[in-house]
Amino acid sequence: MTGQRFPFMSRREMLKTVSGGFGYLALAGLCAEASADYQNPLAPKAPHFTPQAKRVIYICMRGGPSHVDTFDYKPALAKDDGKTVPEAGRDDRNRGNLLRSPWKFNQHGQSGQWISEVYPHVAQHADDMCIINSLWTDVPNHPQSFLMMHTGEFRFARPSVGSWVLYGLGSENSNLPGFITISPPVNLGGAQNYSSGFLPAIYQGTSIGREGGSVASAAIGNIQPKHLSPELQREQLDMIQSLNRDLLDRKEVNIELEGIIQSYELAFRMQSALPEVLDLSKESASTLQMYGINGSGPRAAAGGKKEGGGGGGTDNFGRQCLMARRLAEAGVRYIEICHSNWDHHNGLKERLGGNALQTDQPIGALLTDLKQRGLLKDTLVMWGGEFGRTPAGQGTNGRNHNSAGFSMWLAGGGVKGGLRYGATDEYGKAAVANKMHPHDLHATILHLLGLDHEQLSYYYGGREYKLTGVGGARVVEGIVA
Numbered sequence: 001m002t003g004q005r006f007p008f009m010s011r012r013e014m015l016k017t018v019s020g021g022f023g024y025l026a027l028a029g030l031c032a033e034a035s036a037d038y039q040n041p042l043a044p045k046a047p048h049f050t051p052q053a054k055r056v057i058y059i060c061m062r063g064g065p066s067h068v069d070t071f072d073y074k075p076a077l078a079k080d081d082g083k084t085v086p087e088a089g090r091d092d093r094n095r096g097n098l099l100r101s102p103w104k105f106n107q108h109g110q111s112g113q114w115i116s117e118v119y120p121h122v123a124q125h126a127d128d129m130c131i132i133n134s135l136w137t138d139v140p141n142h143p144q145s146f147l148m149m150h151t152g153e154f155r156f157a158r159p160s161v162g163s164w165v166l167y168g169l170g171s172e173n174s175n176l177p178g179f180i181t182i183s184p185p186v187n188l189g190g191a192q193n194y195s196s197g198f199l200p201a202i203y204q205g206t207s208i209g210r211e212g213g214s215v216a217s218a219a220i221g222n223i224q225p226k227h228l229s230p231e232l233q234r235e236q237l238d239m240i241q242s243l244n245r246d247l248l249d250r251k252e253v254n255i256e257l258e259g260i261i262q263s264y265e266l267a268f269r270m271q272s273a274l275p276e277v278l279d280l281s282k283e284s285a286s287t288l289q290m291y292g293i294n295g296s297g298p299r300a301a302a303g304g305k306k307e308g309g310g311g312g313g314t315d316n317f318g319r320q321c322l323m324a325r326r327l328a329e330a331g332v333r334y335i336e337i338c339h340s341n342w343d344h345h346n347g348l349k350e351r352l353g354g355n356a357l358q359t360d361q362p363i364g365a366l367l368t369d370l371k372q373r374g375l376l377k378d379t380l381v382m383w384g385g386e387f388g389r390t391p392a393g394q395g396t397n398g399r400n401h402n403s404a405g406f407s408m409w410l411a412g413g414g415v416k417g418g419l420r421y422g423a424t425d426e427y428g429k430a431a432v433a434n435k436m437h438p439h440d441l442h443a444t445i446l447h448l449l450g451l452d453h454e455q456l457s458y459y460y461g462g463r464e465y466k467l468t469g470v471g472g473a474r475v476v477e478g479i480v481a
Contacts, residue, residue: 108126147189
């Protein structure tokens with residue numbers, strides 16, 4: 001080969017063709033901000049208008065909690081217990097005999113909100129809560145409805161609500177992910193529920209633990225390098241950054257790729273910042289007791305599913321709620337915590353009672369803690385699942401899926417407290433007043449965060465996409481303070 005001449009090949013082109021392109025990823029750089037034309041995709045962005053909320057905590061009750069046993073009081077259901085459901089229509093799930101709630105409902109707060117006795121700690125915050133009793137969704141099946149609630153679509157993979165929020169507003173803390181999900185479900189769409197979809201990968205949610213696992217022992221995957229000390233890792237990244245500074249001065253770089261590579265720089269900063277935020281040992285004994293951590297809360301009722309390391313009590317979910325408060329305080333933009341399984345086709349009294357016992361004290365503590373720290377006013381807290389349950393019984397102690405009408409509640413973050421919005425019919429079968437679709441809920445969440453859902457879009461595959469679809473979504477002004 002002596003004397004043979006080779007065409008010039010740049011460093012990027014060479015590494016792009018070597019070892020399946022892994023070198024290309026490294027060379028793309030961890031310091032794209034060195035380019036004057038490049039902007040950190042996680043940098044704080046100006047909202048479309050003045051926001052009332054800065055962040056969101058979504059308390060996700062996976063499985064479809066029964067609205068008629070929690071937050072939708074139906075005295076007619078008790079009065080007509082055992083009677084055939086009138087006008088059941090085409091949905092077989094609503095056919096059968098009416099089943100009264102095993103629990104009493106009482107009025108709470110100056111607003112007189114009707115709340116089931118299964119949630120006594122949450123009920124103490126009735127005057128801060130906006131209870132929505134008129135939600136409905138498209139399909140009464142878990143996978144479709146769960147994805148609809150998380151992404152606004154179930155037919156195709158779409159970015160999660162948290163990803164859209166992070167894309168629209170950026171992060172308040174450059175050392176932490178802007179979107180974190182704790183104990184996310186393995187099924188019902190799995191990672192799609194916190195995926196960035198077609199948005200740049202930097203907007204994907206960071207998951208901690210998995211559904212049903214112990215939060216106390218949950219680890220953050222791949223956050224610590226196996227073979228390098230932090231000092232050596234920093235030197236390695238700095239060397240790569242210096243190469244990229246030279247490259248960025250000479251050649252235009254793929255901005256989407258640089259956004260992906262930015263996640264590696266974030267991961268380096270997370271190595272110390274995120275574990276510190278999640279370290280609950282720094283909290284006082286009284287705070288841990290308030291959240292029901294370390295065995296300080298009640299035990300779940302017999303038959304209630306045990307969640308993680310809490311032995312059926314409040315410990316595991318209490319840890320999630322306290323983590324959510326610490327993450328919100330540290331500037332994380334969107335936080336989701338998850339509890340399951342609320343799919344009560346049978347064993348309603350025992351299982352729903354057990355689930356409520358596991359979550360009531362921790363949620364009440366979270367609301368109390370946020371309010372005492374002055375965070376509730378600009379933190380939007382949401383509670384709910386993918387749909388509700390039928391007023392008709394499955395046997396004598398269970399309820400089927402109901403997508404025609406169900407309940408969620410919101411608190412803080414610019415919503416009207418002490419308000420009951422919308423209504424289902426007299427038995428809770430279907431939404432009949434001020435009906436609200438997940439697209440309407442998403443539009444309202446974005447509005448409270450200062451984002452216009454019609455303007456928040458992303459060009460992909462030849463068209464503009466929005467969280468709220470192609471049309472028909474509305475901001476529910478009636479719940480905005």
